[in-house]
Amino acid sequence: MVKKHIHIIGGGLAGLSAAVSLSQRSDAQVILYESSPSLGGRARSFYDTHLERTIDNGNHLILSGNDAVFKYLRLIDATNSLIGSGYPLFPFVDLELGKRWDLLLSKGRFPWWLFLAKHRVPDFKFPELFALWKLLKADTQQTVADCLVNGQFARRLLKPFAVSALNTSCDAGSALLLGSVMRQSLMKGGKACIPYFPKEGLSETFVQPATSLIELQGGKIHLKSRLSELHVEDGKIDYFVMNNNKIEVGPQDTVILALSAHVAEQILGAVCPKVKVPNQFESILNLHYAVDPNLRIKGSVDKAKFVGVIGGISEWIFVKPGVISITVSAANRFIGCQSENLAELIWQEVKEVLSPVVETPLPEEIPNYRLLWEKRASFVATVEQNHRRPSCYTPYYNLFLAGDWVATGLPATIEGAIRSGFSAADAVFASKPD
Ligand SMILES: Cc1cc2nc3c(=O)[nH]c(=O)nc-3n(C[C@H](O)[C@H](O)[C@H](O)COP(=O)(O)OP(=O)(O)OC[C@H]3O[C@@H](n4cnc5c(N)ncnc54)[C@H](O)[C@@H]3O)c2cc1C
Incomplete structure (x- = not known):
């Protein structure tokens, strides 16, 4: 059988999910290209030699209602690499008003939790x-x-x-x-609200099992391969330029662009200038503090392995083996702050939040830390930017789009990225040349 070559450009979760889906087909030859030395894009883990720990580029929380995520994890056989309490449990601390509570949703659709003082948001009307x-x-x-x-x-x-x-x-x-x-x-x-996150790291959950499956099924993966141009002839992509080399796209073949939005905008601008792409971004700040790997936590924070913070700089504090990680979303407002000051202030918050639940006191002095500031963590989810999201189809029958910025109806999340990858994969075989 002559196989259709599917060139997937961009190895984040959108590109990986398209590749996983298509590599199962006997009539498709998947070729995945990624500009950086590793796959995963904005959801990856790595060994940090300063901290001597494996850390995620940013803490990622997923919910049991993320259907596309769980479909992907089942395909790559990685569902067991997640951890969580198994309950819709969200411990919270209000630093400003000095209050602690455990939000525990009732599992069914009827919100019984709203009527139970010990499970609901305190002081709400x-x-x-x-x-x-x-x-x-x-x-x-x-x-x-x-x-x-x-x-x-x-x-x-x-x-x-x-x-x-x-x-x-x-x-x-x-x-x-x-x-x-x-x-x-x-x-x-x-x-649908049970929170999960990777037991070891994002790459161990989302990337490595997918890579193994794609390669096992005959797919090819090229790292350090940067796309610089798409070329159009007779209303279709006839070649693209990868590391200064021309790659021909045969009449039956297809290209899926699964790039980050700002790169996609540049590449698409040259061949389909009418396709709009989100072009304003928000950052996410993550601080990882190296702590005693034997640190023991008590109560609901131990069950959930994270706690939400109200009235501080930190928003979520994750307690992982040997690492306490803090997430601050919509972090553009902190641009201009000194990293050292942020790390010091946030460590004070961590101590205040966790002191009542740790079995041995946290160090007074700030431990070794890594501050990771993902400047383009997502497009800004404003009304205006949401209108700029294109569908996966383009004016060319052999070019499709994937990425968390494509019109999935969801904000930029793992669920959105994977959903877009699956949709692009489906569209490839649904679409025929005129
Ligand atoms: C710090 C942080 C925390 C987050 N937390 C959560 C969370 O808790 N829950 C959640 O659901 N989502 C979260 N997200 C969002 C989630 O990570 C993203 O929505 C998702 O990873 C996007 O995947 P993607 O494939 O669309 O894009 P990307 O991951 O950006 O993938 C695009 C890929 O294209 C590659 N590329 C770029 N240019 C080229 C080129 N010229 N040639 C070839 N390849 C190229 C890039 O290197 C990259 O690998 C978070 C994101 C960040 C940054």
């Missing part, structure tokens, strides 16, 4: 729930802030949830996108 309805009914122009109702339900749940899911402030974030996330999670009940 029932009329505040109107915000949920407004978010679910939001139109394309509304921001999250337009839908919120002032009170502790917004401050202690909806705002942190929105900022983490959209990586954008509530004042600017699209209510429509947050509504989509809520439909996939909160509205399905606690069984």
